[in-house]
Amino acid sequence: xxxxxxxxxxxxxxxxxxxxxxxxxxxxxxxxxxxxxxxxxxxxxxxxxxxxxxxxxxxxxxxxxxxxxxxxxxxxxxxxxxxxxxxxxxxxxxxxxxxxxxxxxxxxxxxxxx
Amino acid sequence: xxxxxxxxxxxxxxxxxxxxxxxxxxxxxxxxxxxxxxxxxxxxxxxxxxxxxxxxxxxxxxxxxxxxxxxxxxxxxxxxxxxxxxxxxxxxxxxxxxxxxxxxxxxxxxxxxxxxx
Numbered sequence: 667x668x669x670x671x672x673x674x675x676x677x678x679x680x681x682x683x684x685x686x687x688x689x690x691x692x693x694x695x696x697x698x699x700x701x702x703x704x705x706x707x708x709x710x711x712x713x714x715x716x717x718x719x720x721x722x723x724x725x726x727x728x729x730x731x732x733x734x735x736x737x738x739x740x741x742x743x744x745x746x747x748x749x750x751x752x753x754x755x756x757x758x759x760x761x762x763x764x765x766x767x768x769x770x771x772x773x774x775x776x777x778x779x780x
Numbered sequence: 781x782x783x784x785x786x787x788x789x790x791x792x793x794x795x796x797x798x799x800x801x802x803x804x805x806x807x808x809x810x811x812x813x814x815x816x817x818x819x820x821x822x823x824x825x826x827x828x829x830x831x832x833x834x835x836x837x838x839x840x841x842x843x844x845x846x847x848x849x850x851x852x853x854x855x856x857x858x859x860x861x862x863x864x865x866x867x868x869x870x871x872x873x874x875x876x877x878x879x880x881x882x883x884x885x886x887x888x889x890x891x892x893x894x895x896x897x
Contacts, residue, residue: 699884699885701885701887708887708888708889708890709871709885709887710887711884711885711886714884722884724884754823756823756825758825758885763877764813764875764884764885765812765813765832765875765877766877768827768830769827769885770827771817771824771825771826772824773822773823773824774823774824
């Protein structure tokens with residue numbers, strides 16, 4: 667079956683703009699979580715959605731937001747982009763609670779803010 | 781705060797040899813999961829192995845095995861018969877097993893492993 671699909675794969679935006687990233691989970695998976703990966707900070711948890719509800723949120727400013735649709739697809743939005751938002755954004759889907767069930771990752775969206 | 785530490789930023793190993801990657805973690809929880817993920821240059825994170833904290837037996841998956849020392853909060857990964865395809869970043873990760881933890885994997889900074897022919 668198809669894996670986790672993230673679109674777009676690459677994105678270049680200007681400081682101050684906003685951006686929306688998309689994640690389509692594996693069919694049947696209801697949990698989608700997002701991570702930011704940078705060389706300095708490593709992998710950091712952004713938020714997790716399950717059945718359209720945000721269940722957990724990491725320590726990121728309010729400029730980072732997300733949502734999940736009824737078909738489990740998820741989007742994350744970053745408003746008023748800053749240079750420090752340049753990163754690889756990874757999405758992971760799982761059938762249930764991570765740990766009890768395996769989290770499968772997408773290939774990520776590489777965001778560059780100039 | 782829960783943290784995961786990987787003390788080896790880079791390691792190399794000859795093909796067919798064995799290598800061990802280190803990971804320590806800090807938590808006050810008694811029930812949790814530990815993972816090793818592999819991230820090759822393609823960027824896609826792949827689960828290598830998973831360990832449940834309440835299980836005494838060390839997890840194994842083919843050439844990959846762990847040494848889980850709960851009291852010492854240590855979780856090392858041993859790769860036997862290293863192959864060129866094992867070249868990747870390896871991340872140790874932790875998640876507590878209680879209601880508020882859903883989706884919250886805590887990662888170490890990673891170890892870059894190079895397998896040399």
